[in-house]
Amino acid sequence: MEQFAVLIRSKDRQPIRYLVVDDSVFARKNVTKMIEAFGGKVAGEAGDGLTAITEYDRAQPDIVLMDITMPQMEGIEAAERIIRQHSDARVIMVSSVGYQENIVAALQKGAKHFVQKPVKAEVLYEVIKYVMGEDAVAVEGAAAGDSK
């Protein structure tokens, strides 16, 4: 995988904490590898939307990476519920189904961005940087793990 400048939180220079939501274990592992390459930390995982809501309350992550098509509760509804309870939540939708209606629906519910699967690390990195804005800083020359 490509080398990335470590992304850390501006306020305390700690790793960005992520909640990874996907019903596929493989997809979660794949995204986790990318997060680690960005110097981030997986604070929680969920395999469906309903669990994602409780995991968000427990883990209080900086970013949620949320699949759309999942059992029990789909990602767009879960994102809406999380954002309704936590207006500052940063939810990025990650799905293989990337058509306009899905994207618009997710953004209307408060999601910050959309990344189409298969996820490219360089695309996800840029989206995370954009969504975190001034709340994150990229540390050039630092390897993943240096900031922890």
Next chain:
Amino acid sequence: MKMELIQPFINAGDAVLSETLQCSTQIGDVNMDEEVYRRKGMAALITIQGDIEGRVILDLDTKTAAAVATALMGSPVAETDPAVQETIFELSNLIIGNAVTTLNDQGFRFKIHPPELHTAEQGIHSSEDTEALVMCLDTPSGSVYMNIAMRYNRRRKTERAAVVGS
């Protein structure tokens, strides 16, 4: 042949496999004759409902399925490991999701269902209104077969014809 329905699946299969396996793939045999189709091993079935109806089966022999899972997981996966099915299901989700995105951009609306394990030995035969096609994508991990059977939803087709004719 309703190639406008099938082409997005071929393109998505090619693109997703080369992206996820980080390799070049080659489109091998494409066959319309269902008589020759027999399930190869690990097969994931995804059903599509809406303006277009049908199903896609992603089918790999057990050795190839384990090799693909190993490549995607980044560590050795045995043929009997449940991670093989999990990986093939996610791979089929990626391919169908990308194909559906293209078809949706062309104006078709539908819902895709989560993958199920396909246990039947044969696929669906072609008929007057259902195109059934078996194609093979060759990768360094082995051959990946896609069995695609699609048709326009009759009611939607009539509605579309009325709009075009008006």
